[in-house]
Amino acid sequence: MADPAILIIGAGPAGLTAGIYASRAGHETMIMERELVGGQVAKTALVENYPGFSRPVEAMNLVQEMAEQARRFGCQLVTAEVQGFAIEQSPASGIAVMTTTGRIVPRALIIATGTTPRRLGVAGEERFVGRGVSYCAICDGPLFRDKEVAVVGGGDSALEEADYLTRFCSRVFLIHRRDEFRAAKTVVDRVKQNEKITFLLSRVVTGIDGQTRLEKLDVKDLKTGKTDVLPVAGLFIYVGLLPNTGFCKEIIERDEAGFIKTDPEMRTNVPGIFAAGDVRQKRVRQIATAVGDGAIAGMMAHEYLQTIR
Numbered sequence: 001m002a003d004p005a006i007l008i009i010g011a012g013p014a015g016l017t018a019g020i021y022a023s024r025a026g027h028e029t030m031i032m033e034r035e036l037v038g039g040q041v042a043k044t045a046l047v048e049n050y051p052g053f054s055r056p057v058e059a060m061n062l063v064q065e066m067a068e069q070a071r072r073f074g075c076q077l078v079t080a081e082v083q084g085f086a087i088e089q090s091p092a093s094g095i096a097v098m099t100t101t102g103r104i105v106p107r108a109l110i111i112a113t114g115t116t117p118r119r120l121g122v123a124g125e126e127r128f129v130g131r132g133v134s135y136c137a138i139c140d141g142p143l144f145r146d147k148e149v150a151v152v153g154g155g156d157s158a159l160e161e162a163d164y165l166t167r168f169c170s171r172v173f174l175i176h177r178r179d180e181f182r183a184a185k186t187v188v189d190r191v192k193q194n195e196k197i198t199f200l201l202s203r204v205v206t207g208i209d210g211q212t213r214l215e216k217l218d219v220k221d222l223k224t225g226k227t228d229v230l231p232v233a234g235l236f237i238y239v240g241l242l243p244n245t246g247f248c249k250e251i252i253e254r255d256e257a258g259f260i261k262t263d264p265e266m267r268t269n270v271p272g273i274f275a276a277g278d279v280r281q282k283r284v285r286q287i288a289t290a291v292g293d294g295a296i297a298g299m300m301a302h303e304y305l306q307t308i309r
């Protein structure tokens with residue numbers, strides 16, 4: 001495969017938008033994705049806060065349209081994982097990117113690799129991943145039809161996904177370590193009206209157990225100190241995000257949590273390398289902010305290539 005002028009790592013909303021802008025500006029652009037086109041969005045069901053849609057939009061349709069739009073401008077989407085990269089003599093002479101399908105040398109790079117769900121860190125969690133423990137309600141929810149499950153977390157994702165799971169599950173226990181939720185008020189109000197959801201507040205999961213599949217959780221009440229056993233067939237965990245930046249940590253400047261530091265124009269510490277979307281150090285991680293970052297990164301990569309001609 002010929003080396004593109006601009007390589008974008010990650011086909012979530014940030015990468016796809018960067019692809020639209022970079023290819024529309026006339027550059028040979030490639031987006032490399034290791035898993036699902038659409039990123040985290042492809043793992044959720046409905047989106048109700050993305051501008052331009054007065055009613056909730058199917059998440060998958062939204063990202064498929066973004067991908068189609070990028071392809072229409074000539075952007076190439078390939079499946080492979082980026083494992084690392086090195087700067088040739090100078091950034092202007094190219095960036096040697098190592099991928100699972102070989103080495104390519106673009107002249108500008110946009111890192112849009114997003115995040116991975118944080119583990120809960122409780123005994124039994126790793127053992128039951130794929131056997132009751134999940135980080136993706138849209139992927140695994142239908143497997144728990146007519147079963148009782150639990151969701152852990154207190155942000156938008158936890159509440160939205162608990163609500164979604166009630167389409168299949170007979171009961172959803174929402175376990176949160178505080179009395180208050182971080183989620184938006186409209187989401188909290190909607191979830192509170194869902195009779196299939198039982199709130200277990202000021203409680204934490206301290207154990208995950210079963211024979212071959214998850215069967216029960218130990219749930220500790222932080223106010224009384226008492227631990228109860230909660231029999232459930234599934235546990236969906238939404239307790240935060242870890243940036244996918246392991247492959248670039250030697251070269252790209254990151255914050256203590258591993259998120260990439262950029263300026264407002266999405267420039268990293270290395271000329272010609274930009275970062276966009278959830279992988280970046282910022283406060284609001286949403287589709288709308290990811291596409292904003294992607295648009296800026298695409299245009300800034302274009303501007304950068306003009307300067308090194």
Ligand SMILES: Cc1cc2nc3c(=O)[nH]c(=O)nc-3n(C[C@H](O)[C@H](O)[C@H](O)COP(=O)(O)OP(=O)(O)OC[C@H]3O[C@@H](n4cnc5c(N)ncnc54)[C@H](O)[C@@H]3O)c2cc1C
Pocket residue numbers: 009010011012013014015032033034035036037038039040041043044046047048049050080081082083112113114115157160161244247276277278279285286287288290
């Ligand atoms: C359950 C859930 C529900 C959500 N609901 C909403 C919502 O309703 N509204 C909203 O605005 N936001 C929502 N969000 C947040 C939204 O999904 C993210 O803000 C958005 O997807 C960020 O886009 P991104 O392109 O930065 O990263 P991501 O969507 O995370 O995409 C990054 C992509 O990079 C790929 N990648 C990572 N490393 C590599 C590598 N080394 N090589 C190749 N590819 C790589 C990943 O596979 C992934 O596809 C939700 C998130 C979750 C988890």
